[in-house]
Amino acid sequence: MTSRSHQRQFEILLHEHRGIVFKVASVYAVSAADRDDLAQEICVQLWRSFGHYDERRAKFSTWMYRIALNVAISQLRRRKTSLDSRVEPLDEHHLDSIGGGQVIAETDERxxxxxxxxxxxxxxxxxxxxxxxxxxSYAEIADVLGISETNVATKINRIKQKLRGQMTAPAPTGA
Structure with missing residues (x-):
């Protein structure tokens, strides 16, 4: 494959799966500028690693999630150690960018x-x-994150229980 066709193949695949970049950046970045920086860094790392992508070993989206999440988590760890900053919880201004530009209704408080x-x-x-x-699938999640399917199932069930508990907990009353 020529260098030009290799680059073109990458551009096509990146365009088809760009929502992954936006979703990961939205979940792991604090501000709009941080989301843009993270999305750019993810794309750079995807390009640098594209020569090692083997479609026989993984779907492109699985490979892309693996790279994107590794970049996001690494950047988050660097930011925490260098700035000792906290991750800002997602709120309504973040929700618009989750889903690669699909607008989530602001009226849905839950x-x-x-x-x-x-x-x-x-x-x-x-x-x-x-x-x-x-x-x-649990198999794909396990492949992306490098953990077992059993571990994925256990952790997801615990996360769902935790989120369910937080969502059903009564709101604190004012004093």
């Missing part, structure tokens, strides 16, 4: 609350629930 809870999860659990909400 959905906003759920995404706020997801935003407070640690990076691995955020990745798990993101992939689960994308209807990825």
């Amino acid at each position: 959905l906003a609350a759920m995404y706020a809870c997801i935003g407070q999860l640690d990076p691995l659990h955020r990745a798990l629930i993101l992939l689960y909400l994308e209807d990825r």
